[in-house]
Amino acid sequence: MWFEDHKENSEVILATRVNISRNIKGFSFPVKMSQDEKENVIGMARQVASELDLPFIRTDELDDSAKADLFNKYYADISFMAEDAKTAAILGKKDGVCVQVNYKDHITVESLTAGSDIRSAYRDAEDLAVEFEKRMPIAFSEKRGFLTSDIRNVGTGAQISALIMIPGIMKTTGALSVLSKRLEKFEWNIKPLIQGNDVRINSVYIITNMVTLGVDEKELLDRTESVLNDVTKLERSCRASICKKKSAIVEDQYYKSYGVLRYGRRLELPEALLHINWLMLGADHVKDDEVSLSWEQIHKLVHTVLRRYEEITAKGRKTITVPRERAERVREIVKGDEA
Amino acid sequence: MRCERCGGPIDGNKIIRLNGVTICEKCARELRIDTSLMGGSILDQAFPMLNELTNAFLNPGPDLEFANTKIRCPKCGTTLRDVESSGQVGCIECYNVFNETVLKKILKSQGNSEYKGRNPGELTETEAPVRPGSPDEEKPQEQPKPAAPRRAKSTPKEPTKKDLLERIKKADLGMISDSDLEEAMKLAAEKEDYDLAARFRDELKSRKEDK
DSSP: OGGGSOOTTTTTEEEEEEEEEEOBTTSOOGGGOOHHHHHHHHHHHHHHHHHHTOOEEEGGGOOHHHHHHHHHTTSOOTGGGOTTOOOEEEEOSSTTEEEEESSSSSEEEEEEESTTOHHHHHHHHHHHHHHHHHHSOBOEETTTEEOOSBGGGTBTOEEEEEEEEOHHHHTSTTHHHHHHHHHHHTTEEEEESSOSTTHHHHOEEEEEEOOOSSSOHHHHHHHHHHHHHHHHHHHHHHHHHHHHHTHHHHHHHHHHHHHHHHHOSOOOHHHHHHHHHHHHHHTTTOOOSSOOOOHHHHHHHHHHHHOOHHHHTOGGGHHHHHHHHHHHHHHHHHHTTOO | OBOTTTOOBOOGGGOEEETTEEEOHHHHHHTTOOGGGTTSOGGGSOHHHHHHHHHHHHSOOTTOOOGGGTOBOTTTOOBHHHHHHHOBOSSTTHHHHTHHHHHHHHHHHHSOOOOOSOOTTOOOOOOOOOOTTOTTOOSOOOOOOOSOOOSGGGOTTSOOHHHHHHHHHHSOGGGSOHHHHHHHHHHHHHTTOHHHHHHHHHHHHHHHHHO
């Protein structure tokens, strides 16, 4: 899967996502569309998918395992795949690229990549968006740009966000405030992925570009590159400083965390993330042949813990089964190729 | 400007203020307030009238409905309240119907309403700038500029419009130039601070009379 690769800066930037939203003239936006209108838009999107030779999937025809596959790859949210949603997904030729039909906007092209390679992620998204723009009458105004259902998105209609894991920054006094101020300068927003008291422990944040007007796409990409490089630089320097000053603690915690993840039988989400944080901190610092854990394994661990369809839809059996199943999946990943 | 009782728009010439509350003509009639009395001090008005107004606010009748649920897009039925609360519109037409609200929301979240992006069907040049040290490029790489100056603190040399208004608000009006006053008056009117706009207008008027 696209997030398992270890790419440039992916030890900090877990994923970079580009969403390009487009709407078709003559139809209300999905939130106000009638069932017939939704069917019409699905028909138009299916036509484009067929011309581009891309797989087209109606979400109301999906079984649970197919839904899980879309969700776990970050291609679709639960509400997107609801029974009566009348939505569809088109899979891109490249892993990490897909199109959501009838979600918040008629067409949302999504491109995901591990690490911070925003230019290739944007290129993939825009290439596909342009194909739709050429084949459909797009809602566009010279004054406002691409018209979207969310006013905050009008203009380029391009929302760029990144999922970051920053244990170094979180364990360094004042570093989060430095990062927030830097992001604010570039008009980016930062918020924890999981709200609640555990945020200082899990260190997973989402940063999002807030500007779609007043800048062109090129400047947007330049700014994004700069933001992602700044985040990586700051996190790396915090990690290096912690590993240097608290070397013994990092080493101890690294092995303890490895032990819990490798052999634990029940794992709650905050606990799992806490230990993954220590693995991330010590990954490039602890050199030992006893433990062989690659960055690819760590990435897989993070995403397996963070996004799992089976956990979200578990309902009644959440408290008993989910921690056990999570621990089982984690053990398998940490075990890797071990005999 | 909107009526604080029913939420409906008020014609600029028919603003009725009572005890610090702005209401429209229709509400004034419903509350049986004689608008011919308006303009004088609140102390000149009969106390029963004040009581009625207070009661109307404290105990709204069953027919009292905020007009921002009545103002709706004729095409998709989205109401002004929907747009104000969620920041979402229902169709393209909404952008025209709720133009003012949309613009305010955009300015609030982005600080800019000018579109500079590409046209449909065009591709963006996404190549990264040439790195320093590259044989083809001797000039050092330009760093991308942080966001456009939106807040005063990031551009101390070029005060924003908001700064101008704040500065003039606090300053002695006699020390402010005519052009700055005119600008401030427009800004205050845009912000719907009509009292402040009127203050600036009166100052400008008195200056013209002096000349």
